[in-house]
Amino acid sequence: MVPFAGWQMPVSYSDGTLAEHQACRRDAVVFDVSHLGTVRVTGPHSFDRLQQAFTNDLRRIEPGRAQYTHLLDADDASVLDDIIVWWVDDERFDVMPNASNTDRVTTALGSGATDVTASRAVLAIQGPEARRRLATVAPDAAAVGRFKVGRFSWSGVEVVVAGTGYTGEDGVEVAVPSEAASAFWEAVVGTGIAPAGLGARDTLRLEAGLPLHGHELGPGITPLQAGLGWVVRWDKGNFIGRAALEAEKERGVARRLRGLTVEGRRPPREGQTVRRDGEVIGEITSGNFSPVLGHGIALGFLGPDVGEGDEVVIDVRGTEVPATVVPTPFVTRT
Numbered sequence: 305m306v307p308f309a310g311w312q313m314p315v316s317y318s319d320g321t322l323a324e325h326q327a328c329r330r331d332a333v334v335f336d337v338s339h340l341g342t343v344r345v346t347g348p349h350s351f352d353r354l355q356q357a358f359t360n361d362l363r364r365i366e367p368g369r370a371q372y373t374h375l376l377d378a379d380d381a382s383v384l385d386d387i388i389v390w391w392v393d394d395e396r397f398d399v400m401p402n403a404s405n406t407d408r409v410t411t412a413l414g415s416g417a418t419d420v421t422a423s424r425a426v427l428a429i430q431g432p433e434a435r436r437r438l439a440t441v442a443p444d445a446a447a448v449g450r451f452k453v454g455r456f457s458w459s460g461v462e463v464v465v466a467g468t469g470y471t472g473e474d475g476v477e478v479a480v481p482s483e484a485a486s487a488f489w490e491a492v493v494g495t496g497i498a499p500a501g502l503g504a505r506d507t508l509r510l511e512a513g514l515p516l517h518g519h520e521l522g523p524g525i526t527p528l529q530a531g532l533g534w535v536v537r538w539d540k541g542n543f544i545g546r547a548a549l550e551a552e553k554e555r556g557v558a559r560r561l562r563g564l565t566v567e568g569r570r571p572p573r574e575g576q577t578v579r580r581d582g583e584v585i586g587e588i589t590s591g592n593f594s595p596v597l598g599h600g601i602a603l604g605f606l607g608p609d610v611g612e613g614d615e616v617v618i619d620v621r622g623t624e625v626p627a628t629v630v631p632t633p634f635v636t637r638t
Contacts, residue, residue: 322595325500328473334430334489334497337426340403343409344396344398350397373387374521381552390464430471431474434475452466453466470509506592525605559607574589576618588618612630
């Protein structure tokens, strides 16, 4: 157990990170992601409040669907948080911020937004066999499709489920009232779904090329730099940070997030510099050993003139390790 954003979180369970990672790729695992926030927005003006705050356009979806979006800094368009919105019904939205950003998201959404994080647990059940196994104890949860949202009753309590996740695999995330969370966890694990911790969650999301707030998103990092311009809907009207982001779009970004691979098991790490022809051209934001590929992989911000296929070197503790700029995701779902 380690401290993480104000919570105590498991790095791994008895089988360790590598086994948990492979279990998710080949079968199914369950993560306790209750550290994620839930900000509930209700009432007749809920839709407008979210539209004015976030970059994506809720008009592209409908009740019973989920959407990935960003909250930006008004001054420089930095990504204050990347968020999944669960549109539960006409006048209820469950906004899911990252653990340390719940307060700022609640504040940005104003009156009518309530932090209900303490009232529920969230379990992420992921992997190619996740739905089949989950169907034996919660068939309504297993039936919720990708980026859809549903509600059902389990042991007398209302449960909300979304077809979302952070592993690159199929699966669902289930919000269970706190009083029933332990029983639901035991039922899920009882199907043969293995518990998995923070270690596997990070290696899985890195193989999938997914950004982590505080690494690939955060202060000084905009959606355009992170290669997430598709999250911004310019035709939706105004949103927080729009003017600053438009200005960056017009002048062009100074750096872009790229994937890199290295040979061998020695992985790049956050903060290491990337060079080309002796010149520093960027920095690693996340790096690790890929259990599926069998070599090191990394994400990093590089100059805008660096493209896929380019050969660079990474300074790994004083040793220049050759690397190749590659497209992401590093691993695709089979």
